Amino acid sequence: MLNAAVKTKADQRCENAHIENVSAHGKKAAILKKQTDLAIISELTAKDAASAVEKLCKLSGKPAEIAEAVRGVFGQKLIRRLCERCKQPYRPNPKLLKKVGLDESVTTLYKHRKFNEEEDARPCKVCGGGGYIGRIAMLELVEMTEGMKALVAKGASAADIKAQARKEKMLSFKDDGLRLVAEGTTSLEELQRAFRS
Numbered sequence: 001m002l003n004a005a006v007k008t009k010a011d012q013r014c015e016n017a018h019i020e021n022v023s024a025h026g027k028k029a030a031i032l033k034k035q036t037d038l039a040i041i042s043e044l045t046a047k048d049a050a051s052a053v054e055k056l057c058k059l060s061g062k063p064a065e066i067a068e069a070v071r072g073v074f075g076q077k078l079i080r081r082l083c084e085r086c087k088q089p090y091r092p093n094p095k096l097l098k099k100v101g102l103d104e105s106v107t108t109l110y111k112h113r114k115f116n117e118e119e120d121a122r123p124c125k126v127c128g129g130g131g132y133i134g135r136i137a138m139l140e141l142v143e144m145t146e147g148m149k150a151l152v153a154k155g156a157s158a159a160d161i162k163a164q165a166r167k168e169k170m171l172s173f174k175d176d177g178l179r180l181v182a183e184g185t186t187s188l189e190e191l192q193r194a195f196r197s
């Protein structure tokens with residue numbers, strides 16, 4: 001089925017093909033065989049982007065092949081959005097900003113407002129009193145730069161890949177999550193919860 005899908009895309013002269021979850025070795029081998037023909041976008045279930053690269057190398061058994069074939073891996077983690085109608089602004093303590101890694105120039109952060117029977121006549125109409133509504137993805141990226149390629153080809157661990165990504169200042173879940181907190185899209189509390197779970 002995968003080969004058929006790739007072939008159809010190639011016949012249609014598409015530049016990209018999207019292949020769902022890569023879990024089996026056979027699927028991965030078929031994808032790698034096609035990688036010179038077209039750009040393939042695929043999915044893999046893993047804890048984060050660095051772990052996905054490690055997993056792909058283990059599935060293949062040939063890390064050097066993965067280092068050559070993969071251009072980059074995006075990770076996404078969902079986080080709850082604050083309700084725009086009832087979120088509560090507060091002025092963060094500069095010490096707290098420093099501790100969590102937020103810029104000192106951030107003067108307002110937001111927290112959720114939970115329905116309180118004693119103070120509120122009725123729950124918020126938008127979120128029903130939970131303080132959050134909907135979710136948004138935090139993104140991270142492991143890009144196959146020359147430095148990353150050399151490391152992955154040697155069969156590096158997820159921790160080593162992560163360290164290299166940090167060194168090369170690639171987007172991380174933490175950076176992207178902090179950006180969402182600074183923008184007021186989510187709360188610091190929710191970000192901490194997402195990292196605990």
Ligand SMILES: [Zn+2]
Pocket residue numbers: 083084085086087124125126127128129130131132
């Ligand atoms: Zn609300």
